[in-house]
Amino acid sequence: MSAKKEPETVGFWLPKQSSAKMDILTPHKLAVVFLIQEYLSLKKVAEDNAQIRFTARDRRRFCLLLLKLIQYPDMAYKDLYGLLTSPVYGIHRTHLEEFEKLMKMLKTVGIEVLFDLYNVIDKLISDNGSSYQIGIVGLYFRRVYITLVKMSFPEFMALYRNSVAYYEKGVRAVQISSSSFSNSESFMKLEAQAVYKDRNSASKWSNKQSELFVAQQSLLLQNNETNALNPKDMQNRLNEIIHDHPLYSQAYFLSYLNSVRVRDFFNAVDAIHRSFDRSALISMALAQDSKEYQYSALNLAILHAQFNHNDEALASIKECIMLAQENSDKICLQLAHAWLCLLDASKPQFSEKNIANKELITLVHSISLGIQSLVKSSASTGYTPAKLFEVLLKSDILNCQTSMMDLTANGIAERAALWAMYGKNEVSSLCSQLLLNSDLKLLVQTYNGEGICQALCSLVVWLAIQGEFNLALTVLKHTQERFPRYPLSKSWMTADYYITSMQAIFRGEWTDASNACYHLYTLDKHLSLLQRAHLALARLNLKSADQLLRQILDDDTIEPLTRVRALLLTAHTLTSLPDASKMEVVNVLNDALAIANKNYLDYEKALIEMHFAHVLMLLKLPNQALKAVKNCLENILANGGIYDKAKVLFLFVKCVLAVELAAEDKLTKIGKCLPMLEQAVEYFQKLECYAKVKDVYIFLANFYHTLEIPEERNKFAYKYRLIEEQYPTTREYLNLFF
Incomplete structure (x- = not known):
């Protein structure tokens, strides 16, 4: 079996194409050649004449300018002149003057200037001592030279007339808007977006320029979207490329990616269809039997998956698998299997067959991705954490090595x-x-x-x-x-x-x-239901909270962590009901504790222990409650948010005081526990949860009232009054453990 062409990425794939179409020589490209010609002349004169200062900085700026001019498409003469005089790419004054003289000579002297240019290029690329036989400039010279050789005399005359018109129109535009590039801010904005709005109708994106633009923008969309062009400007550039190269399928594919990021489904579908239609046309033109239709089905499945169309995505995946099996394409089969695992939870996750062929470098990505997916699925089934971190380390090693x-x-x-x-x-x-x-x-x-x-x-x-x-x-x-x-x-x-x-x-x-x-x-259904249950509990709307929690618990697809949190909120709901049995609450907490133990959910175990302590306090068993709260205290203080920390500190103080029977012992304990309550109040105030601050003050006022200490009672009653006046809350919100 012949080896298949390897995909460039795991997510998206397109076959490479040959760019057989000859580039068109335009006035802009001639202007670039003139710039290089005058640069070489100035550089030689500067070496012989010390009065002309042509520094390394000038040479570096021109090289950067030249790289930009070669890479980007044609621009109007006005925009070209703006670059030549800009603060970033501005060229030497003498260089600019000589370039303007040469452009004027093109109009006054006539077509002889082009014949001289032909001879200059011929001499440069044939001179063995010239450094311009190789490199980007050398390749550019050779492409221009070959195009000039193949041109007929009528085409040569048309190029001359277009160049003269290009220069005359540009000079008039420069005179009208001489301040277009007067400040660096406007230029930098143009530079960042690479937008040339005044595009000459005769100018073209060359094959190499198109390939470079598509490759750069595709890489940026994959790794750092903020540096890519914004969707509107990118689509404008792609429309220009498609106009100049109608069969260039990668441009359509980049247009598809651009449509996906703005959630334009219809244009995305149209672009991906056109992309693979063009690939097929090129294969027919080159008399090749294309066996890459499976990738069109794969990419269509990915498109549907991006828009949460799971049924359509699964149908496309099945078609992709059939086509890949017909063509014996193992790589496509593995990519299809990876997406099948993501779309269908009933399918096994990344079997060993997926990583059997390790000699292909493209499968390293699949191996690492499979390990990470395996760790994720295993974590939700209660696998040992130490083993998962050990397996994940293997993925890290592969990622760093490659x-x-x-x-x-x-x-x-x-x-x-x-x-x-x-x-x-x-x-x-x-x-x-x-x-x-x-x-x-x-x-x-x-x-x-x-x-x-x-x-x-x-x-x-x-x-x-x-x-x-x-x-x-x-x-x-x-x-x-x-x-x-x-x-x-x-x-x-x-x-x-x-x-x-x-x-x-x-x-x-x-x-x-x-x-x-x-x-x-719309973003996370189960998290939304949990938060709505929180809200209903806070408002003491216990019936609504119970309905929302049942909706979560009746779903068999939820993660263990979500189920434990829902059970914990169910226990809160039952605790708040006046006629609910405490044994029913204990049973719910035991169910939650069993799931937490099975899945190593240590923090949730601590929260369950805290609620057990609260239930034991309601049952008038302060000693057992104190033991329970001590078991969870360290974990919550080390890993919890400040709301849970404040609650556990408040509960701990309640348990400590409830254990003591004598009034003198209670006074001794409250003196040691006041800093904890002050810390709890500080946490509640930081969260602007003033209802819980009032809970603490009410507890302290009642405590001192029971011990018949009016001064301390009035002190905390006054603090409660101040908070109530500043932040009034409904009465039923108070004294709620939640």
Whole structure:
């Protein structure tokens, strides 16, 4: 069996094409040759005449300018002149004067200037001592020379007339708008976007320029979208390329990627169809039997998956598998199997057959991706954490050895997610910061993809639960700027609505919390239902909370972590019901504890222990409650948010005081416990959760009232009154353990 052509990426693939079409020589290209000709003349004169200062800086600026002129498409003479006089690419004054003289001679002297140019190029590329036989400039000279040789005399005359018209029109435009490039800011804006709006109708994108543009923008979309052109400008450039090269399929494919990032489904479908239609036409023109139709079905499946059309995506995947089997294409089969595992949860995850052929370098990406997927699926089934981290280390080694920046970042982000799931939030935060401080560069490109976005979002949530909402919003704004479009924007939008709903619940702003929860539903259904249950509990709307939690628990596809959290909220709901049996609450907590133990969810275990302590306090068993709260105290204080820390400190003080029977012992204990309660109040105030601050003051006022100490009772009653006057809340919100 013949070896198949290897894909450039795992996600998308297109066959390479030969660019057989001859480039068209345009006035802009002639102007570039004139610039090079005058540069060589000035450089030679400067070597012989010390009065002309032609510094290394001048040479470097011209080389950068020349690289840009060769890489980018034709531009109007006005724009070319703007580059020649710009603060970034401006050329030497003498060089500019000689270039303008030569352009004027083209008009006054006539076609002899082009014949002289022909001889100059011939001499440069035939001179053995010339440095312009090789390199970018040498290749450019040879392409121009070959085109001139193949031109007939009428074509030569047409080129001359077009060049004269090009120069005359440009000179008039320069005179009219002489200040177009007067400031560096306007030029830098043009430079960043590479937009030449006044495009000559006769100018063309050459084959090499088109290939370079598509390759650069595709790489930027994959690794760092913020450095790519914005969707509108990119589509304009692609329309120009398609106009000049109608059969260039990669331009249509880049147009498809551009449509996907702005969620334009219909144009994306049209572009991907045209892309593979053009590939087939080129194969027919070259008399080749194309066997690459399976990749069109694969890419169509990926397109549907991007828009959550799972049924259509699965149908395209099945078609892709049949075509790949007919052509014995193992690589395509493995890519199809990878997407099949992502789209259909019932399929086995990345079998050993997927990594059997290790000698193909393209499969290293599949191997590493398979390991990360295996770790993710195993984590949700209760596999031993130490084994998972050991397997994930193998993926990290592969990624570093092959410099796969995307999977390196995703591996670190997955490690942070695992630590967070197992309740080690501080370690998770450190992993995210490690990723953000890593220098992930491939050649000169800095990676800025999914892993970075996930790390930033996890830090946003961590800062929010620590009460640092201003810092969280700052990081969130930075994330929005770095990842402005779908699909990566989905992650920070989820984090945004989540922390918005959480903050609104703490503040008692029910309308804002409800709106955030409903916006969250389209992004993460189960998280939205959990937050709505939180909201219903905070408002003591226990019936609605119970309905929402049943909706979550009846879904068999939810993750163990989500199920444990839903069971914990169910226990809160039952505890708040006046007629609910405490044994029913204990049974729910036992179910949650069993799932948490099976899946190593340590932090959730601590929260369950805390709720057990609360139930034991309600049953008038303070000694057992104190033991339970001591078991969870360290874990929550080390890894929890400040809301959970404040709750556990408050509960711990309650248990300590309830254990003591004598009034003197209670007074002794309260003196030692007051700093803990002050810390709890500080945490609640930082979250602007003033209803819980009132709970603490009410507890202290009642405690001193029971001990008949009016001075201390009045002190905390007064603090309660001040908070109530400044931040009034509904009465039923108070004294709620949740």
